Amino acid sequence: MSQKAQAQTVLRLSNITKRFGALTANDDVSFDLxxxxxxxxxxxNGAGKTTLMNIIFGQYTADTGAVEVFGQELxxxxxxxxxxxxxGMVHQHFTLAGNLTVWENIVLGSQRLRSLRLDSKAAKxxxxxxxxxxxxxxxPEAKVxxxxxxxxxxxxxxxxxxxxxxxxILDEPTAVLTPQESDALFATLREAVGQGLSxxxxxxxxxxxxxxxxxxxxxxxxxxxxxxxxxxxSREELAALMVGGKVSPPKIDAMPAGPALMRLTxxxxxxxxxxPGLQTVNLTLHAGQITGLxxxxxxxxxxxxxxxxxxxxxxxxxxxxxxxxxADWSPRRALSRGIGRIPEDRHHTGTIADFDLTxxxxxxxxxxxxxxxxxxxxxxxxxxxxxxxxxxDVRCPGPDTRIRLLSGGNMQKLILGRVLETAxxxxxxxxxxxGLDIGAVNYVHGRLAEAREKGAAxxxxxxxxxxxxxxxxxxxxISEGRLSPGxxxxxxxxxxxxxxMAGAGFAEAAHAS
Amino acid sequence: MRLEPIPDPxxxxxxxxxxxxxxxxxxxxxxxxxxxxxxxxxxxxxIVKGAVGSKFALLETLNRATPLIFTGLAxxxxxxxxxxxxGAEAQLYAGAVVTAVLGTGLLPWPPALLxxxxxxxxxxxxxxxxxxxxxxxxxxxxxxxxxxLLLNYIFLLFVSYLLxxxxxxxxxxxxxxxxxxxxxxxxxxxxxxxxxxxxFALALISAVALxxxxxxxxxxxxxxxxxxxAEAARFAGMPxxxxxxxxxxxxxxxxxxAGFSEVSGLKGxxxxxxxxxxxxxxxxxxxxxxxxxxxxxxxxxxxxxxxxGADAMSRALGVPxxxxxxxxxxxxxxxxxxxxxxxFRVVRD
Numbered sequence: 001m002s003q004k005a006q007a008q009t010v011l012r013l014s015n016i017t018k019r020f021g022a023l024t025a026n027d028d029v030s031f032d033l034x035x036x037x038x039x040x041x042x043x044x045n046g047a048g049k050t051t052l053m054n055i056i057f058g059q060y061t062a063d064t065g066a067v068e069v070f071g072q073e074l075x076x077x078x079x080x081x082x083x084x085x086x087x088g089m090v091h092q093h094f095t096l097a098g099n100l101t102v103w104e105n106i107v108l109g110s111q112r113l114r115s116l117r118l119d120s121k122a123a124k125x126x127x128x129x130x131x132x133x134x135x136x137x138x139x140p141e142a143k144v145x146x147x148x149x150x151x152x153x154x155x156x157x158x159x160x161x162x163x164x165x166x167x168x169i170l171d172e173p174t175a176v177l178t179p180q181e182s183d184a185l186f187a188t189l190r191e192a193v194g195q196g197l198s199x200x201x202x203x204x205x206x207x208x209x210x211x212x213x214x215x216x217x218x219x220x221x222x223x224x225x226x227x228x229x230x231x232x233x234s235r236e237e238l239a240a241l242m243v244g245g246k247v248s249p250p251k252i253d254a255m256p257a258g259p260a261l262m263r264l265t266x267x268x269x270x271x272x273x274x275x276p277g278l279q280t281v282n283l284t285l286h287a288g289q290i291t292g293l294x295x296x297x298x299x300x301x302x303x304x305x306x307x308x309x310x311x312x313x314x315x316x317x318x319x320x321x322x323x324x325x326x327a328d329w330s331p332r333r334a335l336s337r338g339i340g341r342i343p344e345d346r347h348h349t350g351t352i353a354d355f356d357l358t359x360x361x362x363x364x365x366x367x368x369x370x371x372x373x374x375x376x377x378x379x380x381x382x383x384x385x386x387x388x389x390x391x392x393d394v395r396c397p398g399p400d401t402r403i404r405l406l407s408g409g410n411m412q413k414l415i416l417g418r419v420l421e422t423a424x425x426x427x428x429x430x431x432x433x434x435g436l437d438i439g440a441v442n443y444v445h446g447r448l449a450e451a452r453e454k455g456a457a458x459x460x461x462x463x464x465x466x467x468x469x470x471x472x473x474x475x476x477x478i479s480e481g482r483l484s485p486g487x488x489x490x491x492x493x494x495x496x497x498x499x500x501m502a503g504a505g506f507a508e509a510a511h512a513s
Numbered sequence: 514m515r516l517e518p519i520p521d522p523x524x525x526x527x528x529x530x531x532x533x534x535x536x537x538x539x540x541x542x543x544x545x546x547x548x549x550x551x552x553x554x555x556x557x558x559x560i561v562k563g564a565v566g567s568k569f570a571l572l573e574t575l576n577r578a579t580p581l582i583f584t585g586l587a588x589x590x591x592x593x594x595x596x597x598x599x600g601a602e603a604q605l606y607a608g609a610v611v612t613a614v615l616g617t618g619l620l621p622w623p624p625a626l627l628x629x630x631x632x633x634x635x636x637x638x639x640x641x642x643x644x645x646x647x648x649x650x651x652x653x654x655x656x657x658x659x660x661x662l663l664l665n666y667i668f669l670l671f672v673s674y675l676l677x678x679x680x681x682x683x684x685x686x687x688x689x690x691x692x693x694x695x696x697x698x699x700x701x702x703x704x705x706x707x708x709x710x711x712x713f714a715l716a717l718i719s720a721v722a723l724x725x726x727x728x729x730x731x732x733x734x735x736x737x738x739x740x741x742x743a744e745a746a747r748f749a750g751m752p753x754x755x756x757x758x759x760x761x762x763x764x765x766x767x768x769x770x771a772g773f774s775e776v777s778g779l780k781g782x783x784x785x786x787x788x789x790x791x792x793x794x795x796x797x798x799x800x801x802x803x804x805x806x807x808x809x810x811x812x813x814x815x816x817x818x819x820x821x822g823a824d825a826m827s828r829a830l831g832v833p834x835x836x837x838x839x840x841x842x843x844x845x846x847x848x849x850x851x852x853x854x855x856x857f858r859v860v861r862d
């Protein structure tokens with residue numbers, strides 16, 4: 001890293017401050033990025049990481065401060081200026097046109113409007129060259145709508161490289177990726193850095209930051225609170241810097257399994273589009289146990305989650321809850337049978353963005369607990385929202401706030417509270433901590449562990465193997481709609497589970513039987 | 514210059530679009546008045562005078578607003594649940610047909626019994642007329658914009674057939690109109706001697722009732738939830754299809770009340786020119802009101818005043834009364850633009 005200290009400064013932020021009303025999103029932030037360097041911008045949700053990057057990229061205008069790229073100050077608020085200066089950004093939410101092909105997406109926007117004809121041959125050749133140079137394997141003729149999330153991200157990176165980006169900004173690039181895809185992304189980034197590019201990597205996953213960054217900057221409440229060379233720090237220190245105190249994951253003590261609360265016997269469901277359905281799945285959820293479901297994204301997690309949520313019916317097999325066969329299945333029945341559901345997509349499935357916290361708090365229980373003869377009891381509903389806000393530490397101006405204004409973590413705490421407040425016997429937690437900061441992750445995990453101790457059966461679906469292995473009493477792996485046998489806590493190594501995730505174990509099991 | 518989203522717009526900002534839209538439509542109308550050779554101030558003066566300048570004018574405006582309140586409410590309740598009911602015109606006529614059929618002697622009952630029955634059966638007819646497109650939407654995914662819009666033409670032809678055939682008034686000297694309603698089937702005037710019937714009061718009551726439904730009942734909560742995010746509503750256990758159908762019944766019923774009120778309160782018989790497009794104007798009214806039931810009353814009064822006032826202005830100044838249509842059209846267009854300003858602010862770089 002010493003040779004990098006003398007390297008050219010490619011990006012310099014000086015005293016950036018940005019306020020939104022009373023909120024100071026960035027407070028006097030300054031840093032330099034050198035040629036061939038990866039810096040990680042670390043911080044909790046709402047710490048101001050994305051705002052800062054949007055200022056560099058001209059999406060927002062800073063109140064004070066300046067951005068310099070290769071020694072030239074960028075005119076504020078102009079996205080083209082950053083692009084032209086060689087800054088490329090890969091957003092958290094991709095900005096690709098699904099009905100166009102990969103190469104069309106890549107040249108889109110870098111083509112002059114007036115040029116009627118595209119030199120498609122030259123464009124494709126350039127894309128192929130870039131793809132080879134940076135190990136970004138993707139079919140240029142494929143329609144983007146048909147690509148996996150990982151492939152789409154590669155297209156986004158190719159798009160930036162195609163425009164001669166010398167600085168890549170990646171906003172939470174691994175939030176949507178499987179572990180394998182993340183590894184591939186890191187390989188690409190190392191290659192890019194080796195060829196003189198510079199990278200700003202925004203994340204709150206510490207192990208990734210330790211793996212890829214040279215230097216890390218920690219943001220808290222909009223302020224730059226620390227700067228560490230990766231060699232001089234540790235995960236523990238970074239975690240403490242991020243949240244401003246000590247953190248600890250919940251302890252899962254061994255306890256005997258209770259009775260079976262939910263039993264799937266040979267259950268199949270119809271797939272939906274490209275997402276596979278379940279294929280003769282056997283699964284039993286026991287009281288007082290967290291059952292973890294590991295697997296690569298898109299292998300039937302959605303099918304299982306939808307089934308338990310009540311959104312889809314089993315097409316074959318036996319489905320029992322507390323010993324009674326389930327018939328005429330629906331979300332309302334799932335709720336009335338004591339299933340609490342934390343959905344994968346809290347923004348679109350779990351909440352209604354323009355409803356306030358009160359309305360969202362009673363979304364599932366309004367008919368049963370907050371209405372009489374069709375009349376809503378808003379006073380009680382508001383009291384419930386207030387009690388959830390207090391009990392589950394939801395940081396918000398009050399129950400009348402529209403939920404879209406809350407951060408992801410606080411939104412999730414409200415959903416968690418809504419679920420736990422009904423004392424569910426079975427809890428479905430689908431990606432409950434995706435995109436949350438460490439403080440919120442530990443909080444959610446702690447509450448799930450508490451529910452387990454109180455005798456709930458928890459099904460934890462996650463693509464984060466660490467999360468599954470830390471919390472679960474029993475682990476199943478899902479692959480192409482098939483479910484592995486349950487592995488008891490501590491009997492499996494991550495590598496073995498990885499084999500199953502890749503689908504290897506299923507072949508052997510089928511062979512043996 | 515570019516647009517930056519506003520996370521939580523203030524009340525003042527929310528009230529800005531209707532104000533801007535109305536102001537903008539006045540500007541456009543001024544320009545046209547100049548072109549037509551009138552002095553804009555004189556034109557607006559004449560419109561205001563013609564709309565509210567005398568007791569007669571004011572009552573005429575209230576009468577004209579009555580059907581617009583009903584159709585505006587019908588559109589507002591449907592649009593809020595993202596059910597795009599463009600068929601208020603046909604539903605209005607459905608209510609009118611029922612009133613004309615049952616009110617001309619078929620039910621020889623006293624007014625206290627007959628009028629509520631007429632209103633309820635009219636609502637039922639309008640509700641059923643929208644139920645078809647709603648079922649096609651929920652079952653088969655057929656676009657209700659197309660079905661409800663086309664149903665307007667079909668139903669109007671059906672009314673035309675009725676008025677040339679089974680419902681034709683034998684004493685009508687060959688005109689395509691129905692027989693006159695019995696006196697018992699006529700909505701009385703609110704105050705003796707003033708030309709304003711109880712249909713207006715019913716419209717106000719309907720607006721307040723819909724507001725109460727929206728804010729205080731489970732159905733209102735469900736309709737808003739389905740309109741905002743049907744996926745989340747379904748996940749939360751709401752019976753989305755059933756809510757959609759209930760919304761359709763409510764919307765169709767409200768539009769049909771316009772037909773009942775016009776036939777029973779104002780005209781006394783059914784003709785093909787009963788509605789000069791009240792069903793379509795209801796869309797403008799609902800949009801100007803930002804789909805709020807009480808806003809619908811204000812918007813309907815505004816729209817009715819423009820129409821009534823423009824007629825009087827045209828007679829007095831010779832500027833064509835089409836200026837009213839243009840004012841409404843430009844108000845609607847500017848409303849759509851101005852709504853952007855509640856969600857975004859313009860940032861100058």
